[in-house]
Amino acid sequence: MLDAFKKLISRPAPGPEWREVVEWARHNKLKYKREAEGEGFVITGGMESKPWRxxxxxxxxxxxxxHELRLRMELGLSHNLQVLLISQGLLENLERQAFERFTESTQTVIDANTPEEMRWLAMFPKVPYKAAKEVRSRFGLVSSAQPEAASWVEGALAKQLEESLAGFLRSEPPFVLMLLRGRAYLRMQLPEPEVALMTQAVGLFEVAVLQALRVAGVGAEGSPDWHSTGSTAWQTQLGPEDSPKGR
Structure with missing residues (x-):
């Protein structure tokens, strides 16, 4: 009896419930799962039969x-397509860390323990791309495939990035978009899981996905089972003034 009581009082206090996030997932028929430690959560869904996480x-x-927000989606792209779009502040920080790592130690090669983002900045050339001046000054682009990388960003994605700078990226958090191992990834610093900010982030991610498929030739014309509806469940709780596509 005493042991059971000790276990009861030694349990950690329950973490936040994130009720708005839970309701958002339920409303949009998405699968929500809280992590065992109670420090975060996972939401899964899909876009036209393609799953995302x-x-x-x-x-x-x-x-x-x-805390960070992470998004990933399997697209079936060529594994040779390796692209990194990174916020300028983070780019400069990682380049500085890489320089210090290789000049202040005996390390002479880039190993697998080095984050991919840092390795790519050292391995791949920077890619010029057409976009608004503010976008070009706030985001760097590196890739092993320069023409494809520029084509990925230019147009719809560049426009979405420009709008995001007035929204969820206004505070310039560490932020990356990557095409790697046939998948699309988004990673950014997000202290609190605010539904409006997550919705904008996923709106940007969706555009990045569709642009990647276009560049790879897997869009609506190349794949009969992938069609953009122009909206997803992520936007359903926002009005036109809040949607990242509506501004």
Whole structure:
């Protein structure tokens, strides 16, 4: 009896419930699962039969403080298509860390323990791309495939980035968009899982996905089972003034 009582009082206090997030997921018929430790959650869903996964919780990268938002989606792209779009502040920070790592130690090669973002900045050339001046000054682009990388950003994605700078990226958090191993990834610092901010982030991610499929030739013309509806469940709780596509 005493042991049971000790176990009861030694249990950690329950974490936040994120009721708005739970309701948002339920309303949009998305699968919500709280992590066992109670420090974050996972939401899964899909776009036209293609699954995506959203995670919010402790960071998986040292360059992010507090909590991070992660999104990933399998697209079936060529594994040779390796592209990194990165916020300028983070780019400069990682380049500085890489320089210090290789000049202040005996390390002479880039190993697998180095984050992919840092490795790519050292390995791949920077890619010029057409976009509004503010976008070009706030986001760097590197890739092993320069023409495809520029084509991915230019147009719809560049426009969405410009709008996002007035929205969820206004505070210039550490932020990356990647095409890697046939998948699309988004990673950013997000202290609190605010539904409006997550919705805008996923709106940007959706545009990045559709642009990647277009560049790879897998869009509506190349794949009969992939069609953009112009909206997803992520936008259903926002009005026209809040939608990242509506501004």
């Amino acid at each position: 959203l995670e919010w919780g402790p960071p998986q990268r040292q360059y992010i403080d507090g």
